[in-house]
Amino acid sequence: MAEFVQRRIEDRIPELEQLERIGLLTGKEVRIIIKKVTSLEYKLKRRTVDKQDFLSYLQYEVHLLGLIKKRRQRIGYYFKKEEIEYVIVQRIHKAFQRATSKWQLLYHSVPVMGPHPPPSLMALPPPVAFPYGASPPPSPSLMALPPPCRLPLWRFPPPRRLPYGASPPPSPSLMAASPPPARLPLWRFPPPVAFPYGASPPSLVAPSLMALPPPLSPSLMALPPPCRLPLWRFPPPVAFPYGASPPLSPSLMGAFPPPVAFPYGASPPPVAFPYGASPPPVAFPYGASPPPRRLPLWRFPPSPSLMALSPRRLPLWRFPPSPSLMALPPVAIPYGASAPRLPYGASHCHIFSALLAVHSDKPTVWLMAAKWEMENNLSAESSRHIFLRALRFHTESSLIYQEYFRMELLNAEKQRKEREEMEKAKMDLGEAGYLESILVGELAGVVYRSAVQAIQGAQFHLSLLSIAKEFNFTKDLQKEILSDLQSRHAQDPFTWDFMAQQELASEPLPSAEYSSKKAKATDMLRKEERCSKIYETALESLNTEPMWNLYIVSCRQRYKRKTNSKELKQMRQERLFQAYRKAHEANMLTEEKYMEWISELMALGEVDSIVEACEWATKRYSQSAALWRARLETLLKLCTTAVDEVFEEAFKHFKLKDSAFLWAIKVQYSEITKGEEATEALYKQAIVVPDSAVSTTMKEQYLDWAYRSKGYKKAKKVFTSLHESRPLSEKFFQKMITIEKEQEHTKMQNLREYYERALREFGTVSPDLWLDYIKEELSHSEGKPQNCGPIHWRAMKMLEGKDVESFVSNYTLLQTGKL
Template sequence: MAEIVQQRLEDRIPGLEQLERVGLFTKKEVRLVIKKSTALEYKLHRPMLRKEDFITYIEYEIGVLELIKKRRLRIGYNFKKDEIEFPIMSRISSVFRRATAKWKDDLQLWLSHVAFCKKWNMKTQVSKVFLSLLAIHPDKPALWIMAAKCEMEDRNSSESARHLFLRALRFHPKNKKVYLEYFRMELMHAEKLRRQQKELEQAEMAMVSASVINKYANDPLTWDYMAKCELEAGLGAEMGAELQSTKEKASDTVRREERSCLVYEEGLKSLQTGTGCRMLSLLHAYICISVLQSTGDADGATRVAVAATKRFSQSVETWSCSLQTLMELGSANVDELFQEALKHVNPKVTLLTSIGSGAESVVKLHIFSCDQRGLASTVPAVSMEVKKKYLDWSYTTGGYKKARQTFRSLHEHRPFSKEFFLRMIQIEKEQDSLKMSNIRDYYERALREFGSSDEDLWLDYIKEERGPHGQAENSGSIHWRAMKSLEGECVERFVTKYTLLQTGHI
């Protein structure tokens, strides 16, 4: 026995020398470790073995490991682990094996061995311990489940986990818990495969996108497609699983929009802009000015407004919008720009007849600029007024077809005014061949914008359906939707007015 103990103590010497050499232990501490280890080794090799001696030995060795770990963190030394820690871990595992071989029925001892291997990242050893444990205790379903989970979650081995579950089912063919956990494992494996497939597809798309950009860098459609891909990148996941909070959802939307804008900006650097090609349209100028104002870019809005007057020097609407923009920004050049407008646009009676309210707007703007310069409407008001005037102008100059085209081009560009939709409804009703489907479409679009706060819009819609061209049976569903959509006092006002409508008083 003394020879065996002496041999095991000699096996410790290289590791202890390294501990002293690198400064993790002092010479005195090394002597104390040797003294304590000698006493523990003798207890493990006497004829009458006790479980408590094995546990004490293991606890002492684990304590030494923990102390080494703390000392390493304190002095910042992370080398020679294979010469210091690994022999100690191997020795502890060997003592665990001796103990479990002696006391096979002690599950706590087995599970302590498993916990030790997991904590110190001995993954291969964990599998061996479970195999030995299951060979002795195949009648315990919980152990099979624990072993399979360890293979799946700790070692990331779906095949090993499946093999263990199949073996467990041979021993426990009627155990529901084993079936449930096996099914759960297969679902996790399927999700893992789907995730890997998605990552591969994303990587492939990234490669294709890079190839497309390199090959068609001068095509605007390429950059537009790439920007839209960035914008829609998170929509699928968002539809599949709700984000935790409204704040998180908004943050994700902002991130996608920022990435999309970066792609557009990169594309603009690579492409020839429309400025040199004189491709600026009147509608685009209106939209650009409105966006720049809303973002606080006063200089940019001014530049676009002036550029629009040069591009469309005969357009009253252009001069009107440009003048109003300069007033919104408090520019000192309003009078100068108005005088320039009069050189190109003569607001006489003939001009008023041909272009409607456009010239009148110029005159009003002149009054504002000269006498009420401090008065300026908000940017949304500018946008809403321009849309309505543009719709009126389209109908006056191009008839119903042109008005429809203008409405279709504007109905997705917020903000809107209620009058914008009502004007289109009025235009539709003035036609000889009235289409009720179009009127319904206009009302539905208007209600999406103002349905929560405007009871009169719902009542007008109901009146249309009860009219000669509508379907009276639709009134009930519209009434039900109104009650669901309206908020606050609007509900009470709607109920009152609807009752009066039912009784024929309005």
Template sequence: MAEFVEKRCEDMIPELEQMERIKLFDKNEIRGIAKKRKEYEYKIQRHTKCKEDYLRYIQYEMDLLKLVRQRRDKLGIGQKKSDIDYAIANKVNQLYTQAIHKFQDDVRFWIAYMKFCKHMRFHSSTSRMIGRMLQVHQDKPKCWHIAARWEIEENQNIQNARQYLLRGLHIHPDSRLLYADSFRLELDEALSKVGDSEMKDEKSDTVATGEDTMPDELKRANVIYLQAFKRIKDIKFIIELLDITKEYKNTEKLQNKIVSDMVQEYAHEPLMWDTMAKRELKGLVQPSSTMEVDSSEQSSLRDRISLCNEVYQTAVKKIKTEEMWSLYIECILEINHDTGSLPNFKKKLLRNALSQAHQAKKLREKYYLQWINMLNNEKKDENTQKKLLEVLTWATEALPNSVNLWQARLRYHVILGEDDNVATVFAKATKILREKALPLWRMKLLHVQAKSPEKTEEVFQAAMQGEPAIARDMKPTYVEWLVLTKNIQTARQVYDNLCLQPPSCLELHKKMAAMELMQPEISLKNARRPHEMATLQFGKSHTDVWMDYINFEMNHGDPKRVAEIHRRAVKSLDSSLAEKFVTQFSLLKAKAENSMESTVSTS
């Protein structure tokens, strides 16, 4: 192996000498390049081959080639390209070839090599490699897709691309990717054969004579579509094919065919109705007698929106699901984004859709919230406020487990200053939501602090006696409030009690530790207590409680205690975390030592 590597390295010497001679690199840089190449050569010649070694070597050579080109541009050096640039490119080409031979099962190498060949314009190499790739990976539709795209984009050979796709579909008759590729290819080919005027003439002749045949130019695309429709029973894929046809002019006949088949085959699918409604909105041609709505030609925006709405109205009567209603409302919301035209008409349709979905018990939380937001943004009069309260009540009754809806309802009463209703809604919501009601407790707390500060203690006590999860999350806030409104002594007494009450709360200890450090005179005894409690309750599973304790002693307490805390941490933490803690401590110690050295040198 060593002899082979040495021979390879010797073969590279002329190339390196040329680099130095024309002053692309200096002597030290050349020595570094030679050393690096030698290391990589030994790695790829090992008995056990490793993919990563090839990938790293290839990346090194690509980076070297990039650097060579940058140096040429910067220094204005144009000579010896064949001896240097092309030699590096050929080296990468050889490495890819070797890697692909060694690791044929890894598609990444094939794809990366094709990208390289495209970049370097090694077209003949790629064409040979595509044939080999398909022999090895014919079981992967993605490879047939790649081969076809190469023929279309790089070789401009439509016939070869078509053959690859047809062979791929023969092996993978249910591949959506290959059907979509073939369909797009045939549409591209159809519209490249004839001009727009000829296609229009064909279309007008067909309509005039009442023939239901597909234009000749679209027959290949139609055959691909029919096969796809037969093999793949999925409305999403058929809609994808329909969307592809919309990218091309003069495909109305094919679009009508797809739409007609969708209506017949997928009348039970919400997405089919959604697609049909949006086609009405865009004014796209619809096949006659496919929908149970008036499909006479209309051109105005109002007419298109009305026809779109009619399709949805028909749909929700046939398909009484939450998904169907959601698609309907989503489209009407999108229509309402444009407020420049017909704003009142659009809002009316949205209000009706939301109200009907609520009555059908199919309205999702997000749409209740949008309905509420819409009413909040309207002119504040008695009727609007009445309607807003009605919708809020409907929403919380329809979806009683929604925290967001209860928040919106509670906020409504808080803004209006209706204290009795605030209390009633809060009591009802917390009873239903239980441990999920924390946002409502926080809202109630802010409301009481603003309106009746003397009742704040009462709210905290109620929270402490409520759901364990609520009590746990409110503890830090309670301690902080005591420090800010009363004194640290009161907070310490309450903390001593709360920290022993289950469930344990890590944030409580952190908050109390922070409060102690905010005092004008820090009491080390009291400041240590939160750290001691945190390590006792969370010392097995949290490295940060030990690091916080160590930081406290180093910065505010007694640094001599650090060794003992370190020993306790290593003993207490789970084995997987103990190693992490040791690393964190080492970094902290090194940082402290560097800081001390810097201070001394400055002095």
């Protein structure tokens, strides 16, 4: 393990030397970084690695990047970024790759995507989830992604693992699902000739090539001559020994220049290259063998579809260089990393592709990828494809439909603004290709119609309508949504609520009639009356609890609005309490609304109405502890004489295990209104209740009341009478210890007794209690530090599991003075 860590530390030396040489870091800071990084690297090389270790490592690297950025701004030095920042970024991406490959999920079946999975997934073989690092079978759905998103797919494993030297049989389902050869790169097809290195093909003519014309494919005939030359690289139909030259076809003998026809695997003469080109500068030596597991594509010829891919054209180094290859970058970019000549965001597409392959069951991940494509990559087409793929996995996700709808509207708005700018600049709009159907939001309309067919409910309709209202060119779309809402969801409470709220949002009066405050208040009063009439009309045909809740919420919102008009305020108050009373009479008032009603009445101070509402609430919801508590506390505040009767009634509706709050309120009432003898008698009655929750709670309160009312002696007497009366709680002993410490002359002998009794009950589950005992022996004037060793030994014997680890770590901090 140490040698791997040392190698990683040595890999950092060049960048650290540069940082120290140019003055971004001092020598002392470099040594601190090496020490910290060494510790983090050792954590990553442990036998059991935790996710937090990777997160700490990555966070430290990110903080280091931020520090370097600030130092550069301070001294004004912006050179050597390729040797410093880009190296750190690559290391961060590699660490992320290590972490994600270690904890990625492995699916062993096709995820459920609704009743009809798309054809592209129907063609996949059963083991769709495969180890990270090898290639999945080609899927037409992946072909729709933009070019950068198709790059890392060759790293996935083939659908089946075959023994070395065996030929995989062609899969009829995959061959039927694959699009025509002109659309896909040749290396994405699983042709029968893609057999392991050195093995012979299963037959003379591959089934996937039967449809091609005898000499060349039509798609290849259209290519320029240099692209048709390297067809000799296809494996011949007859097996031949490894390293031997395949016999060339007579029809192709004249198509090759003499220097190219050399034995397979041998190095050609250094200057005899076709087209006069030289090998790429940083690629592998010409003729060298690539790793067979990562790059099996050396058997196939380069094609124009491969030329359109990103800089990862690694399999092409074995072919003679051509002018098309000279455009390749000089370095090969590792997966997920940012090369010096590329921006930091160049790897986002690959990271999102791997993330979606593992976490396709999470809608928020799809939204992250689509948002990045739209906002950062400025590619509405890529974002649209991601949303379409997401809907195959999440056919009933309202969140994905809403964001897809918003994306189409944003794209239309963006194109409208671009066209306006081009018109102002008097530029030609013919080449821009702006479609009127997109500019007016027809694509968003298609998304809307598809969404309402998949997801039912007025709330989802209203969410799409609210999104459409954010754009000023969607009036026709808004009318369509509103018409569908009224026709499809006429009996939905949210439809009526929306129609009522529209009355409040209607246009104000003209300015001439809207000048005075009184006119404004009168107009608002008319709007609220129309809104209330719509709610009342809805309640006549839809007398349900959700409809009453929406009506009360609307009335309460209007009641909470501030106004200087007394008439308007009085009308809102009457309408609110009338709605509460009517809902109660219809038995449609919920527990939460009863609580709101009581709180509003308490704010107004109407005593009779409060008592009446509390009684109605507890009769309707007799098992609600919150309503009984509110009723009893309200009666205590009003100091009414009927409290005892209400307590007796409340105890009838609750079991012993649920009556702890009633005992607490009752002893509180007794402390306020009755004498000490009656209160103590009530405490003694409560502590013998045959329920552990009630008994332990009341013992704690009894000890606290004894100390507050009669002092230390009474509290000690109560503790002495109860410390053997189980069940007990740790808080009971902690309370007595706190009372002892509050005395002017604290006796260590008493504290030891309390701690020993507490440890006898809770010593196996409370490491903090042992630590408090040890600290008391160390800090008290009468304490004995020599007792700490035996206490520690007893704690290690009694504690179990994670409690032992917690105790050991805190005890170590205590010894070092950090606790």
